[in-house]
Amino acid sequence: MERKVAWNERSQEDLAAMEQLAEEYRWFISENKTERECTQAAIALAEAAGYKPLSRAIAEELPLQPGDKVWAQAKGKALILVHVGRAPMAQGLNILGAHIDSPRLDIKQNPLYEAQGLALLDTHYYGGIKNYQWVALPLALHGVVAKTDGTVVDVVIGEDETDPVFCVTDLLPHLGRAQLAKTGDKVVEGEDLDLLVGSFPAQAEAAEGEGEGVEADKPEAPKDPVKARFLQLLEEKYGIGEEDFLSAELEVVPAGPARELGLDRSMIIGYGQDDRVCAFTSLKAQLALAASPVVPDTTAVCVLVDKEEIGSVGATGMTSRFFENTMAEIMELAGESGMLLLRRGLEASRMLSSDVSAGFDPAYASVFEAKNSAYLGRGLVFNKYTGARGKSGSNDASAEYVARVRRVMDDAGVFFQTAELGKVDAGGGGTIAYIPAEYGMDVIDSGVAVLSMHAPWEVTSKIDVYEAYRGYEAFLRHM
Structure with a gap:
C-alpha cells in the first residue's frame, strides 16, 4: 500500500x-x-x-x-x-x-561564573537532546526575567543581524582522542553545556578622590572582571542584576531564521x-x-x-x-x-x-x-x-x-x-x-x-x- x-x-x-x-x-x-x-x-x-x-x-x-x-x-x-x-x-x-x-537549553537559577578569563552561564537541558549537537553553533537567548518590583523584562539576544550570539564550545580533534572514545551520550556531558557569554574584563574603578589633588589609591579591579562587565551590560540594556536570575525563564535556542532547504526549495530547515x-x-x-x-x-x-x-x-x-x-x-x-x-x-x-x-x-x-x-x-x-x-x-x-x-x-x-x-x-x-x-x-x-x-x-x-x-x-x- x-x-x-x-x-x-x-x-x-x-x-x-x-x-x-x-x-x-x-x-x-x-x-x-x-x-x-x-x-x-x-x-x-x-x-x-x-x-x-x-x-x-x-x-x-x-x-x-x-x-x-x-x-x-x-x-x-x-x-x-x-x-x-x-x-x-x-x-x-x-x-x-x-x-x-x-528541546533546548535552560539557564539555571544561579548560572553566572567566570573561569580563566571567560564568562559563562550554566544550563540544564530540556527535553530529549543529543548533547553533542548543541556545541559550536550560534545560539540565542530568549525569555523573561521577573523582578521583585513586579515588572517582567522580555529578553531576546541573538536574532537581529546586529546582535551578538552565544555558543557552547567544543574540544578540538587534536586533543579529542579520549573524548571520541566515549559513547555518544557521554561525548558531551550535560554539565558541560555551559554558554560562553563574554571575555572582555570590566575596567578597574579609581578610588574616590582621584584627580582632586588628593593622592589616590590604585584603581581596584573587580574580583571577576569579565563577569562584572557582563553584569554591567545586563544592567544597562535590561535593568536586571545577578539576583534576578533567580526568577528568570531564559531559554537557549539556535540563532537565526528558518530557511528553505534544497536547490528546489522543497523543504524547510529550522x-x-x-x-x-x-x-x-x-x-x-x-x-x-x-x-x-x-x-x-x-x-x-x-x-x-x-x-x-x-x-x-x-x-x-x-x-x-x-x-x-x-x-x-x-x-x-x-x-x-x-x-x-x-x-x-x-x-x-x-x-x-x-x-x-x-x-x-x-x-x-x-x-x-x-x-x-x-x-x-x-x-x-x-x-x-x-x-x-x-x-x-x-x-x-x-x-x-x-x-x-x-x-x-x-x-x-x-x-x-x-x-x-x-x-x-x-x-x-x-x-x-x-x-x-x-x-x-x-x-x-x-x-x-x-x-x-x-x-x-x-x-x-x-x-x-x-x-x-x-x-x-x-x-x-x-x-
Missing part, C-alpha cells in the same frame, strides 16, 4: 497556496522560539480573526452563542481557542491538540519544528473557520500546550486541569452547565493529537521498517499508536475511529500516510494523545514527518505542511 507522492498530484494553484503557507510558517517558527512567544503570537492572530478573551466573557457573564469565538491562556505558555458550533457541546467537540515547547509545525497548521486550520460565514456544526477547539517534551506535566501541560476547566467555563456560558454535561461532551469528542512523526531517513534505514514509515512528500501522517516496544505508554486508536478519519481525509482530497515510530524494538516515543483519551474520547496521533527530530535544526517538507493544514481543517469541519 505505497502512498502517492503529493508533489505529483497537486495543481499549480495548490502549489502557490502551499508556498504562501510555507512562508507564513517560516516566519512563525523564526519569530517564535519559545512557548511564551508562540502563545503571544497565536493570541494576536486569533484576535485579528475575531476571537475574544474568555476572561472577559466570564467577568461580564456574557452568554456564548453558536458562532462565537473565544480564547483562554494559562500563564502565558498554553492556549485554547474555541469556535462555538450549532450542536450542543455535550454531543462532543472536534479538537486539535499540539504542543509548543521544544528550530522547533517538533512540534510547532503541527501547532502552526492546527492554529491556521482553526482560524480558517473564522474566515467562513458558515457556523460550524460541531464546536471546534484548538489546544496548544506546554511541557510535552518533559511529560506534559505542570500547570501548563496537558495533564493539568487547564483544558477541562476552560471547557467547563465555556459550556456554562453556553447554557450547558454542570459536571455531567461536561463529562458527556468530553467523552463524545474526537481529537487529533497533532504531533510530528519520524521521517524515513535513508542514512539510518536500519532503524526503520520501510512499509510502516513516514516519508517526506507523502502528506499528513497518522500514527494509530506510538509508545515503545510493546506499545508501552501508547494511545491505540480504535479501528472504527481510524476508518472515520480516513473517510474525512479521502472526501477532502487530503494526501495522508500511516506510520510507526521506527522498528518495534528500536525505541519509540509518546505524545499527549493518551491524556485526553482518559476522558473516553477518540484520539489519534497525526502530524508531519520530520528529519533530524530533536536536533537544533529539523527538516520538513513544504507539501507535508500544506497537507497537514488541509487535513486539520477538514477534520474540524467534517468530523
